[in-house]
Amino acid sequence: MSASAPSLIVGSAVLSFVVSFASVRMAMAYAQRRGMLDEPGRRRSHSMPTPRGGGIGIVLGALVGMPSALLLLPVSPGAATTAAFSVSVIAVAAIGWLDDHGSLPIRPRLLIQLAATLLLCVAVASYTSSLLWAIPLLVAGVWCINLHNFMDGIDGLAAQQAMFFGAAYAALAWSAGSPALAGAGLALGAAATGFWWFNRSPAKIFMGDVGSATLGLIVFALSAMLWAFRTNLLWPALIFSSGFVVDATLTLLVRMLRGARWYTPHREHLYQWLVRRGASHRKVALGYFAWNVLVCVPVAWIAFRWPAAASMCFGATYLLGAAVWRTGKHSCLRRRERHVSA
Structure with missing residues (x-):
């Protein structure tokens, strides 16, 4: 391995952070001039008009x-x-930027x-045993784009997740x-940090579709490239995103089963329920960070060190996550019932 590799890695990360930080500063002024503001509302979790489109800095x-x-x-x-x-x-960033306007x-x-x-999936699949892998990759990629859009609803959460994923992914790929x-x-994590500085609670600017959708694509792309490099590494990468x-x-499955218009804006995700029941944005984001550090990191390390157990580690993490999600939802609903009955 080249002795200059660590220097190039650090240099790329520093450059990503600087460009992101400076771009978000400019995006804040631009959004104010163009009236790109997210107003408070019944389906939103903020109480003050806030500029959007800051995710252009991450991009x-x-x-x-x-x-x-x-490349280098x-x-x-x-x-x-x-x-x-x-x-x-x-x-994806361009269509998101237009949507933010x-x-x-x-x-x-x-x-x-x-x-x-699809373009990305075909390129990745061309390095595997069959181009047909592009089909399941396409489904996973589009879902990753949209789930990150869904999860960008409170201050700092999506940017924090990108910071964690970028750093954890970098450690995994290096190992x-x-x-x-x-x-x-690491460059992704650094770019997300440049935005997070302005998006942490109380947020001065929101990510917007330009950031959340593109962030989902980038997370998918990194996971797919790692899978193409070494198949068993997909499991710890997926654990990081659990x-x-x-x-x-x-949340999507429950809404579909209830017959709700699942594609419309709502506040039914666990993180939104927690905020609605009185937890601060900072406290909720800290809870997701605790999951990442206390569960994802050690389980992903086990999956990496013992590849034969990697799929079981993945399954156990997602089952535990589902149990936590269900418990959290039920707790929020019970507190709501007690509040209404009082």
């Missing part, structure tokens, strides 16, 4: 640091995959997401022998 920071790490560091996923990644990120119909947004994700993927992960995946997936 620009990631585009500066991640492709350079993927050892064990690169290749120029074709890196190019597909960059084009996909730009496409004025709500777009769901069809053009979904079509762009599908096309961008597995891929400095290129490690550098890309908090968001469990909350978004179970």
